[in-house]
Amino acid sequence: MPFGTPTAQAEPFRVPLRDGVRLHTQVYLPPSPARVPAVLIRTPYDTTHPDTLLPDIAARLTEAGMAVVTQDVRGKIRSEGVPVPFTAETSDAWDTLEWITGQPWSDGTVGCWGNSYYGCTAWAAATCGHPAVRALAARLTTTDIGGELAHRSGVFRLGPMAEWLTSTWAGRANLVPRLDWSVRPLARLLDHLPTGS
Numbered sequence: 001m002p003f004g005t006p007t008a009q010a011e012p013f014r015v016p017l018r019d020g021v022r023l024h025t026q027v028y029l030p031p032s033p034a035r036v037p038a039v040l041i042r043t044p045y046d047t048t049h050p051d052t053l054l055p056d057i058a059a060r061l062t063e064a065g066m067a068v069v070t071q072d073v074r075g076k077i078r079s080e081g082v083p084v085p086f087t088a089e090t091s092d093a094w095d096t097l098e099w100i101t102g103q104p105w106s107d108g109t110v111g112c113w114g115n116s117y118y119g120c121t122a123w124a125a126a127t128c129g130h131p132a133v134r135a136l137a138a139r140l141t142t143t144d145i146g147g148e149l150a151h152r153s154g155v156f157r158l159g160p161m162a163e164w165l166t167s168t169w170a171g172r173a174n175l176v177p178r179l180d181w182s183v184r185p186l187a188r189l190l191d192h193l194p195t196g197s
Contacts, residue, residue: 038068
C-alpha cells in the first residue's frame, strides 16, 4: 500500500491524566478482535495532519496485527493543558500506558515509536519504568536536550531553537513563525508573536 492512502480508521478518546488534564488520543485497531500489542506515538505536531504520516503508519502497523495509539501531547492541538516542551512527557506517558494496558484490546505490551520531538516522547515513555514497554524505535532525535538539541559545538542554536519554539510551542496550534531578526536586543525577538489558539 503506498503512503498517502491510509486504510485504518481511528477512534478518538480523551485519556485522563493524574492531574485531570485529558489528552486527545486516536486508537487504530487491527481487524482481529484478539488482544494485541500496541505502538504508542505521542506528538505535538497533530496526530491527524497528513504531514506526520501517522494515519499511514497506523494503517501499516494495524495490518501487521498491532494496535496504534497516537496522541497530541499536553496543551497541543486537541489536548488539554498548557503546552510546555519536555516537562511532563514522562508522567504523561506513564498515565497513557496505564490507560492502554487497561483497554480490552490490549495484551499488556507496548512499543514506543517516534522521530524528532516524538522520538523524545518515545524515549520518555521507555524510561518512565512502566512494565508494559517492551520496545523503542526512535530516529532523528536526541535525549540530550540542553546539549545536542540546543547547541552545536558549545554554541546555542538561536535561529533553529527560536523558530521551533515559536512554531510548535507558542500555543495550542502550530504556527509558521515570522521572526523579525532585525529586532534588538534579540531578547525581544519573541515579544510580539501571535499565539496559536
